[in-house]
Amino acid sequence: MNLLLIQKEVQNFIKENLNQDLAKVILKGSPFQGVSIQEIAQQINGFHKSKNKLPLWCKTKNIFFPPSLNLEQSSSEATAKYKSELISNSRIADLTGGFGVDSYYFSSKLDNVYYCEINKDLYQIAGYNYQILPPNNGKIHFFNQDGIEFIESSKHHFDWLYLDPARRDDAGKKVINFEQYTPNILKHFDLFFEKADHMLIKTSPLLDLTKGIEALKFFVQEIHVVAVDNEVKELLWILKNKENKNPKITCVNIKEEENDVFYSSQEEEKNTSVDFSEPEQYLYEPNSSILKAGFFKAITEKYQLQKIAEHSHLYTSEKKIDFPGRVFKVLQNLTLDKKSLALLPQKANVSTRNFPLAVVAIKKKYKIKDGGKEYLFFTQNQQKQKIVIHCQKI
Known part of the structure; x- marks a missing residue:
């Protein structure tokens, strides 16, 4: 650790160059004896990598950042x-x-x-x-x-x-x-x-x-x-x-x-039975921590939800509930026939769950532009029929 980096003039130089092109700063070299431009670059790079991750460190005067791997x-x-x-x-x-x-x-x-x-x-x-x-x-x-x-x-x-x-x-x-x-x-x-x-x-x-x-x-x-x-x-x-x-x-x-918080156990997940349903008035997508834990069934019991299909991990209910994840209002439940496909919006946020095509391929095939307020979930129901759930995020 080079303590010369916390000298006032060095810290001022770092602040002045925080928003400059780092490659150009490095090419100019260090104006300070005993402080290399690589050490200065490490501090500038560390600040940017920590801005969202460690805001208190970034707000603290004369803080010292380690190499990128340690951050x-x-x-x-x-x-x-x-x-x-x-x-x-x-x-x-x-x-x-x-x-x-x-x-x-x-x-x-x-x-x-x-x-x-x-x-x-x-x-x-x-x-x-x-x-x-x-x-x-x-x-x-x-x-x-x-x-x-x-x-x-x-x-x-x-x-x-x-x-x-x-x-x-x-x-x-x-x-x-x-x-x-x-x-x-x-x-x-x-x-x-x-x-x-x-x-x-x-x-x-x-x-x-x-x-x-x-x-x-x-x-x-x-x-x-x-x-x-x-x-x-x-x-x-x-x-x-x-x-x-x-x-x-x-x-x-x-x-x-x-924070969204959900508790369960692997034993509870194993012993929970699930009811399946076509999309009702509301659609629910659990947050990533629940999906990582594998609580695909336990969540239905706690929130009294039905599942769209065994491997789709999307859930539905007739009445809206508070839920640890994203909540959508269902606008349409469509099958993949020509008549239904004509009803698809030309601009939407596309997601897939248990569906054979990737998002990029779907947008290209059905000429859907990315963005807007509407969402399309390409998935399968419990009968393994391919469907599109057209909805809006709440």
């Missing part, structure tokens, strides 16, 4: 705040501290946060930023040390351990499964449960939930499928030293207003 792997403010609501008591060890966003928000809820990061630059950046960010109630203790080695040598017993393992292999390719992560969590359960009461693990949203439960030896008590603005960002696993083959699964879609 990519960092939690967002929204997901870090959500994680902080899941923990309690007084002491947590963040064994994979990284850029320090999760540790910062943990310190708003717990008295003592033990941040561990083996990368010296990241450790220095996180420690420096913590000093200039708005203070929280708790205190972060910073350790430039491997997290596993830290808890092995620590005399403390922790209420929580938090791990956000690296999800890239030696060649830099993204990996999905636990045994490919660094550190390999599966090798250290005895140590983890000797040193802590609970574990909170963040993983790739691509990880299969059933495989994850099995890989974690059925220690999983809860799973949180976390989406932000309908894009699944991470899976959170809460573990205790207690076998549980049917953990509670929380699906949350974090929004600017009120």
Whole structure:
């Protein structure tokens, strides 16, 4: 970490060039002795990558940004705040501290946060930023040390351990499964449960939930499928030293207003029966966290909905309800014959569910321009008949 970057004249130069073409800025070179243009570019690039993801960091004067890969792997403010609501008591060890966003928000809820990061630059950046960010109630203790080695040598017993393992292999390719992560969590359960009461693990949203439960030896008590603005960002696993083959699964879609939240379990999903129906007055599309969790049946029971077809994952009702996802007013339910196709709007937002053609092919075949206020869902009903549901978003 080059502290010359936080000198007033360097910071002013960075601010003046935030909206300039970065390639041209790099070509001009650095006007400052001891500060390379690559270091300046990293700060400009970091600001832009963090503008939506980490607004507090971007608003804070003289903040220091790490390389792009570290920012990519960092939690967002929204997901870090959500994680902080899941923990309690007084002491947590963040064994994979990284850029320090999760540790910062943990310190708003717990008295003592033990941040561990083996990368010296990241450790220095996180420690420096913590000093200039708005203070929280708790205190972060910073350790430039491997997290596993830290808890092995620590005399403390922790209420929580938090791990956000690296999800890239030696060649830099993204990996999905636990045994490919660094550190390999599966090798250290005895140590983890000797040193802590609970574990909170963040993983790739691509990880299969059933495989994850099995890989974690059925220690999983809860799973949180976390989406932000309908894009699944991470899976959170809460573990205790207690076998549980049917953990509670929380699906949350974090929004600017009120979050959408839905709870169920794999056992409940398995035991739920479903009624099917042609589209009625209203159509419902679950948010991405519910679809990721695979709650295609459980949601019908809670909201008293009928499903359009087994594999379409669209739902319907005669009366409008509050629903964790998108809600549409059905205008027409059409079959794919010439007479019906003549009724299709020339401009609409096209989606497919369990349909043989892709959206691009549909728009080309039926000469539909993209956009407008109307929506077309190309799908199949329970009788496997191809249909188009023409609707407006509410």
